[in-house]
Amino acid sequence: EKKIIETTKSTYLAKAIIFATGSGMQGLGIENETWFGGGIFYCDECCKDFLYGKHIVVIGSSPEAVEEAVNLKKFSTQIKVVDHAEPITFTGEDKEKLRENNVSLVDDHFVEKIEGQPGHKFLTLKKQSKDKSIKIEADCVFIAAPLKSIVHVARKAGLKTHRRGCIVVDEYGETKMKGVFAAGASTSVLKDIIPPCIGDGAKVAASLRMYYLKKSDQ
Numbered sequence: 001e002k003k004i005i006e007t008t009k010s011t012y013l014a015k016a017i018i019f020a021t022g023s024g025m026q027g028l029g030i031e032n033e034t035w036f037g038g039g040i041f042y043c044d045e046c047c048k049d050f051l052y053g054k055h056i057v058v059i060g061s062s063p064e065a066v067e068e069a070v071n072l073k074k075f076s077t078q079i080k081v082v083d084h085a086e087p088i089t090f091t092g093e094d095k096e097k098l099r100e101n102n103v104s105l106v107d108d109h110f111v112e113k114i115e116g117q118p119g120h121k122f123l124t125l126k127k128q129s130k131d132k133s134i135k136i137e138a139d140c141v142f143i144a145a146p147l148k149s150i151v152h153v154a155r156k157a158g159l160k161t162h163r164r165g166c167i168v169v170d171e172y173g174e175t176k177m178k179g180v181f182a183a184g185a186s187t188s189v190l191k192d193i194i195p196p197c198i199g200d201g202a203k204v205a206a207s208l209r210m211y212y213l214k215k216s217d218q
Contacts, residue, residue, distance in 0.1 A: 001215075003179060015215075016208055019159075019167055019175075019182035020201065021150045028059060028084060028145050031113035039118040039140040043193070044071055051140065053077055057123060059084050059111050060144030066094045068144045070101045080104040080136065082125060084111050106136070114141060150186060173204035174211070181208060 005012040027033045033040065041047040055078040058069045069081050081103055083090055090107065098105050109125040112133065116122045121141050126133045151165045159175045159182075160168040167175060167182040174181050183204040184197035 001179075016179040016181065016211060018204055018208070019150070019154065019180070019186050020184050021153075021186045022197075023166075023185035028111070028143060030059070030084075030111050033114060033143070039116070039121050040114065041140060041142050042145065044068060044142070048075060051075060051142075054139040055079070055137075056140055056142055057082060057121070057136065057138040058142045058144055059123075061090060062144065063094060065144035066090070066097055068142065069098065069103045072142060073101050073103055078104075080106055080138070082106045082109055082111055082123070082136075084109070109134075154182075154186075172207040172210070173200065174207060179211060 001015070003014045003017050005014060005017065041051065044051070051072065052075045054076055056072055056076045058065060058072065058079065058081045060068065060081070061083040065081060069079055073079050081098060083105070090105070095105060106125065109127055112124040112126045114121060114123055116137075119139055121138050123136050123138065123141065124133050125136060151161045151167070154161050154167050157177075157180075159177060159180065162168055166185075167187050169175055169182050169187050172181075173183055173187070181204045183200040187200070
């Protein structure tokens with residue numbers, strides 16, 4: 001009945017497990033890139049209160065980066081997108097969407113490093129085909145990085161997963177494996193803002209208590 005969790009550090013025993021890994025946001029490997037604070041952001045819904053009226057630089061080269069830039073334009077005074085890709089992955093349709101929404105595009109460049117203080121950032125850009133660098137300024141930086149799904153870990157553990165990269169749970173937050181629960185963004189690609197995840201955590205905590213009580217009665 002005990003669960004065995006093997007990690008690179010040690011092996012742990014538990015009566016139950018909760019997966020609360022989030023959706024797995026990852027960076028782009030840019031020098032001085034930080035995860036939280038410092039004027040660098042990864043989630044527009046979580047951080048929009050800090051972004052109102054700001055000059056924002058969005059770093060990314062996927063259709064998701066275009067969507068993020070268009071969403072951020074709703075409350076940003078000025079916004080630029082740096083493609084940060086080799087080769088460039090923006091399509092003509094992507095570029096047209098940026099133009100329609102008055103979003104500037106700095107293409108054929110990647111971001112070498114980010115400097116400055118919160119509220120005043122400097123980005124060093126290098127052209128893909130040349131060694132020459134340029135610098136641009138912004139109030140803050142938004143990283144439109146791809147998600148690093150934990151679905152491969154869940155599958156290895158024998159859990160059922162959805163094709164879109166999340167763990168399948170029932171109404172109590174329990175997986176198909178008894179005593180193994182999951183909460184928050186790890187259970188839904190759409191649940192990527194804080195309040196629903198907090199509610200999910202509370203629900204799973206209550207479900208875990210019920211699980212313990214049932215086990216005690218057996």
